[in-house]
Amino acid sequence: MSTELISPVTAIADAEHDAAPVEPAERRGRAPLTTGGRIRLVFAHLGVYLAALIFVSPLVYAFFSALKPNSEMFSMPPTLVGSELRWSNFADVFAYGPFLTYIGNSFFVAIAGTLVVLTVSTMAGYAFGRLRWKGRDLVFVLFLGTLMVPQEVLVIPMFQVMQWLGWVDSYPALIFPFAFTAFGTFLMRQFFRGIPFELEEAARVDGAGPIRSFLQIILPLAKSAVAVLAVFTFLSFWNSYLWPLIVTVDYASHGTLPIGLASFSGLQGTRWDLQMAAAIISMVPTTVLVIALQKHLVKGIAMAGLGGR
Amino acid sequence: MSTTTYTPRRGTLARTESRQALGFVSPALAGLALFTIVPVVLSIVMGFFNWPTFGDKEFVGFDNYVRLFTQSPDFWPALRNTFVFALLYVPISVILSLLLALSLSSRIRGRGALRVLFFIPVVTPMVANVLVWKMLLQPQGLFNGLAQSWFGVQLPNFLADPQWAMIMVVVMSVWQGLGYNMLIFSAALEQLPESVVEAARIDGAKGFRMIWSVMLPMISPSIFFASIMTMITSLQVFAQPQLLTGGGPGNATQPLVQFIYNQGFKFQELGLAAAAAWILFAIIIVLTALQFRAQKKWVHYEH
Numbered sequence: 001m002s003t004e005l006i007s008p009v010t011a012i013a014d015a016e017h018d019a020a021p022v023e024p025a026e027r028r029g030r031a032p033l034t035t036g037g038r039i040r041l042v043f044a045h046l047g048v049y050l051a052a053l054i055f056v057s058p059l060v061y062a063f064f065s066a067l068k069p070n071s072e073m074f075s076m077p078p079t080l081v082g083s084e085l086r087w088s089n090f091a092d093v094f095a096y097g098p099f100l101t102y103i104g105n106s107f108f109v110a111i112a113g114t115l116v117v118l119t120v121s122t123m124a125g126y127a128f129g130r131l132r133w134k135g136r137d138l139v140f141v142l143f144l145g146t147l148m149v150p151q152e153v154l155v156i157p158m159f160q161v162m163q164w165l166g167w168v169d170s171y172p173a174l175i176f177p178f179a180f181t182a183f184g185t186f187l188m189r190q191f192f193r194g195i196p197f198e199l200e201e202a203a204r205v206d207g208a209g210p211i212r213s214f215l216q217i218i219l220p221l222a223k224s225a226v227a228v229l230a231v232f233t234f235l236s237f238w239n240s241y242l243w244p245l246i247v248t249v250d251y252a253s254h255g256t257l258p259i260g261l262a263s264f265s266g267l268q269g270t271r272w273d274l275q276m277a278a279a280i281i282s283m284v285p286t287t288v289l290v291i292a293l294q295k296h297l298v299k300g301i302a303m304a305g306l307g308g309r
Numbered sequence: 310m311s312t313t314t315y316t317p318r319r320g321t322l323a324r325t326e327s328r329q330a331l332g333f334v335s336p337a338l339a340g341l342a343l344f345t346i347v348p349v350v351l352s353i354v355m356g357f358f359n360w361p362t363f364g365d366k367e368f369v370g371f372d373n374y375v376r377l378f379t380q381s382p383d384f385w386p387a388l389r390n391t392f393v394f395a396l397l398y399v400p401i402s403v404i405l406s407l408l409l410a411l412s413l414s415s416r417i418r419g420r421g422a423l424r425v426l427f428f429i430p431v432v433t434p435m436v437a438n439v440l441v442w443k444m445l446l447q448p449q450g451l452f453n454g455l456a457q458s459w460f461g462v463q464l465p466n467f468l469a470d471p472q473w474a475m476i477m478v479v480v481m482s483v484w485q486g487l488g489y490n491m492l493i494f495s496a497a498l499e500q501l502p503e504s505v506v507e508a509a510r511i512d513g514a515k516g517f518r519m520i521w522s523v524m525l526p527m528i529s530p531s532i533f534f535a536s537i538m539t540m541i542t543s544l545q546v547f548a549q550p551q552l553l554t555g556g557g558p559g560n561a562t563q564p565l566v567q568f569i570y571n572q573g574f575k576f577q578e579l580g581l582a583a584a585a586a587w588i589l590f591a592i593i594i595v596l597t598a599l600q601f602r603a604q605k606k607w608v609h610y611e612h
Contacts, residue, residue: 041416048412052423055484059429061451062441074449077458124337132323133330139338146345150545150593152566153586156573157351158344163362180340210329239434241548242566246574258436262552265440272444279437286432294425 059283066090066276073272089277096274098252102260103281109174109256110237116179117233118226125188126214130200140189143182151178151242159246169254173247178240184229191225192218224296231293235286257282352583360580373584384585386560387568390475390550391592394564395543397479402543403536406487410494411520424495428488435485439552442481443468446553471561474554478562482549486542490535497531498524529608537600544593565589 033041061080065073066089068082075082093099127133128140158177159168167173195218203213219226241258248254251263261282264275356374359367377384409427413420430438445451446467453464467473501524509523525532547566550556556563556571563571565585573582 045417048417052426056426058441058445074447076454078451078454120336120340123333127330127333131326131330133327146341149349150590152545152569153352153590154348156579156583156586157348157355160351161348177344180337180344185337235432241436258434261436261440275440279440282437283433287429290428290432291425
C-alpha cells in the first residue's frame with residue numbers, strides 16, 4: 001500500500017481506517033447468468049433508467065422551456081417543445097439585466113478565489129505536513145477546530161469586518177473572507193504526508209532548501225490532489241449564494257451569477273422564459289466541468305467529501 | 310532562495326526550518342486570524358450587544374437570547390421548520406441515495422454516465438435549481454398541468470399551502486443533493502473486499518440478505534459519515550426555502566438560517582442575528598455529538 005505512489009483516496013482511507021481494501025469487489029459476480037438472473041438484470045436496467053429519466057426531467061423541461069415564447073410557458077396541456085425553438089431567448093437574457101457583468105464577476109471571483117485557496121493551502125499544507133517546527137501540532141489542531149464553525153456564525157460578524165475595512169460591494173469581499181478555511185490546508189497536509197520523505201531528503205542533501213523542494217518536488221507530485229481541490233473550490237465559489245447576497249448591495253456592479261439569477265425572479269413582469277435561459281446558462285460551466293472530470297469524481301468525493309460545502 | 314546547507318548542527322538546522330515553516334504557514338495563519346478568529350470572537354461579543362448595522366451599539370447582556378425565546382415571533386417557528394426539514398430530509402436523502410448506489414451496481418450498463426447525471430444538480434448553482442423547480446411548481450406549471458390534462462385532477466397550489474410548501478422544499482432538496490451521498494456510497498461499495506462478499510455468497514447469502522447483513526454493515530462507516538454531513542447541511546438550509554417560497558406562506562417554511570439572515574440584513578439587528586447563529590451552532594454540536602454516541606450501536610469499524 002505504501003510503496004505505490006499513494007492516490008489521495010488511499011491516503012485518506014489509510015489515515016481514516018488504517019485498513020487497505022483487499023481487492024476491489026468490482027469484478028465480483030461475473031459468473032454466467034441464469035435465465036432468472038438475466039430477466040432480473042433486464043428489470044434492474046429498466047428501473048434504473050426510468051429513475052434516471054424522472055430525475056433528469058426537470059432539467060430537460062427547463063431547457064426546452066428556455067426555448068419557448070413566454071406566452072407558452074404555462075400552456076395547457078403542457079408541451080415539452082413550444083410552437084417554435086426560440087434560441088434568441090439565450091441572447092435576450094443579456095439585454096434583460098446586467099447578465100454579462102454577473103457572468104464576468106462569477107468567473108473572476110471563482111478563478112481568483114481558487115488561486116488564493118490553492119496558494120495558501122499548499123503552502124500551509126507543506127509546513128504542517130513536511131516541516132518540523134515548534135507548536136506545529138497545536139496550531140494544526142486549532143486550524144481543524146475552526147472547521148467546525150458553520151458559515152452562518154461567521155457571516156454576521158464578517159459583514160461588520162467588511163464594513164470596517166470598507167469592503168462592502170467589492171471584489172476582495174467576495175474573494176478573501178472564505179478563502180482561508182482550514183479545509184484546503186487539511187487536504188493538502190494529508191496528501192503531502194503520504195509522499196515518501198526519502199524523495200525530499202535526497203534533494204535536501206543536495207542543498208535544496210524547503211522552497212525549492214516545495215516547488216520542484218512536492219507540488220509536481222501533488223498535481224492530482226491540487227486539481228481536486230481546485231475543482232471543488234471553483235464550484236463552491238461559483239455556487240456561493242449566502243455570502244455574496246449579504247456583502248453585495250449594488251448588484252449591477254458586483255453581483256455574481258447566483259445573485260443575478262435570484263434578482264431576476266424579483267423583477268416585474270416575470271419573464272419565465274428568460275429566467276430559464278439564464279438558469280441553463282449558469283449551469284453550463286459546472287456541468288461541463290463535471291462531465292470532463294467524471295473519472296476523478298469518485299476520487300474527489302472520497303477526498304473532498306470530508307468537507308463538503 | 311534559501312541558503313540552508315546540510316550541517317550536522319541540529320540546533321541551527323531546526324531553527325532555520327522553523328523560520329522557513331513560519332514563512333509557509335503565515336498567509337494561512339493571517340487569513341484564518343482575520344477571517345475566522347476575529348469574526349468568531351466578534352460574533353460572541355455582538356451577541357451581547359444591541360448592534361444595529363448603523364448607529365450606536367449598546368451592551369445588553371443576555372437580552373438578545375432572552376428576546377429570541379420570548380419575544381421574537383418568528384424564532385420558534387424557524388426552529389420548528391429547521392427540525393421538520395432535517396427530520397424529513399436526512400432519512401429520505403440517505404435512504405434514496407443508498408438505494409441508488411446499490412442499484413447502480415457493476416452489472417448496469419452506462420453506470421458511469423448515470424452517476425454523472427445524478428450528480429449534476431449537486432454542482433449546478435442552487436439558485437438555478439430552485440428556479441427550475443419554482444417554475445414546475447407554479448399552479449399552471451408542469452406538475453399540475455400534467456395532472457389536469459392526463460387525469461383531470463386539480464393538484465393543490467404547492468407553494469401557497471403551508472404543509473405542501475415544506476414538502477416541496479424537501480422534495481426539491483432531495484433531488485438536488487441525491488448525487489452527493491450516492492457517490493459516497495458508491496465509493497464505499499467499490500471498496501468492499503472481494504473475499505468477504507465471496508465468503509458470504511458461499512454461505513448462501515444473496516439478494517436482500519446479502520445487502521442487509523453483509524454489505525450495509527460493512528459500509529456503515531460511510532453511512533454514518535454521510536448521515537452526519539447531511540444532517541449538518543440540512544440544519545443550515547437557506548437557499549431552497551428562501552428562493553422557492555420566500556419562507557412562506559407566512560413563516561411556514563422559514564428555517565433558522567433565513568431567520569438569521571432576515572434579522573441581520575432586513576431588520577439590521579446584527580446582535581440578535583449573531584445570538585441566533587450561536588443557537589444554531591449549539592444545536593449542530595449537540596446533534597452531532599448525539600450521533601457520535603449512537604454510532605456505537607450500529608457502525609462497524611474493521612477493528
